[in-house]
Amino acid sequence: MDTTIDILPSLPGQRLQRGVCRALRQFDFVCIEELVPTPGLRVDVMALGPKGEIWIVECKSSRADFMADQKWHGYLEWCDRFFWAVGGDFPTALLPEGSGLMLADAYDAEIVRMGPDTPLAPARRKAVVQRFARHAASRLQAFRDPGVAGLIV
Secondary structure (H helix, E strand, O other): OOOOOOOOOOOHHHHHHHHHHHHHHOOOOEEEEEEOOOOOOOEEEEEEOOOOOEEEEEEEOOHHHHHHOOHHHHHHHHOOEEEEEEOOOOOHHHOOOOOEEEEEOOOOEEEEEOOOOOOOOHHHHHHHHHHHHHHHHHHHHHHHOHHHHHHOO
């Protein structure tokens, strides 16, 4: 008997994030939502692939959401591939040419267009992977022991 309870995130962007993370898991990527690669930037989804590739996925739930956030150019220097993830009713003509595109919902996503491969420099890759690992480990530790969350610097 399956007693799993499926709790959907309440915000539309968080629902897209969940679908993207689920879809990328099928390709052996692991994901972190809301990661800060550098002060002033917070990516919706950062994914680490089986060969060390780093993808960033920016989730946009509406035209207004897209128009309000123009920091995405800063994300490009922190990944090997960049994608937009949008719902099926999003006006995709708004999205910049030459970037990846995923159609997503709360349960899955489909890669419609691959983002260009722009490999990170080795030193940048090392820094991003270390930040990813530390962020993932601190989230797991805070989940397992909520009392430690206030101790994290």
